[in-house]
Amino acid sequence: MHNLLKHNKKIFGTIILSLIMVFSGSLANAELSVEDIIKSRKALFSKNYSTAKRVQSFSSNGDFDEAIELMKEMNENYITLLDLFPENSKEGFKTEALPIIWEEKDAFNALMQKSADNMIKLTSIIEDADDIRGTLGKLMWANCKACHSKYRKPH
Structure with a gap:
């Protein structure tokens, strides 16, 4: 439990750093x-994964208000991620990003934007979905899978 708490503190600090960077200007101009x-992008992807699991749980239990707030948070994280792949960050520091991200930057950015847009779309349809699991699979988990299968080193 102690390691989990330390890990969560580290992720939280990195997320705060990322948000400060976004609000203070473009990363291309930041020093x-x-x-x-x-570390910022890894923390945001990790945060989105844990948040997605919570979205799944809340939605399955009919706690849509909580799920919708988390979907909005994920949307913001995906938008932040658009600026966290500058040319000079291709290697080092245990990055799991594959070079194809920079080779197909427009396609990668389109996937991040689609992921962000789908989270907003989910906020408006999740309560009325006949198949909550299928809807989340199509609009949330499919984007995670698409990114992992093409842009992330295998584990």
């Missing part, structure tokens, strides 16, 4: 280290 950029 951030490559390490900070890579």
Whole structure:
């Protein structure tokens, strides 16, 4: 449990750093280290994964207000991620990003934007979905899978 708490503190700190960077201007103009950029994006992806699991749980239990707030948070995280893949962050610091991200930057950015847009779409349809699990699979988990299968090193 102690390690989980330390891990969550580290992720929270990195997310706060990422949000500060977004609000203070573009990363291209910020004087951030490559390490900070890579750690920020890893933390946001990790945060989105844990948040997606909570969205699934809340939605399955009919707690739509809680799920919708988390969907909005994920939307913002995906938008933030658009700026966390500058050219100088291709390697190092245990990045799991594949070079294809920079080779197909427009396609990668389109996937991040689609993921963000789908989270907003989910907020308006989740309560009325006949198949909650299927709807989440199509609009949330499918984007995770698409990104992992093409843009992330296999585990």
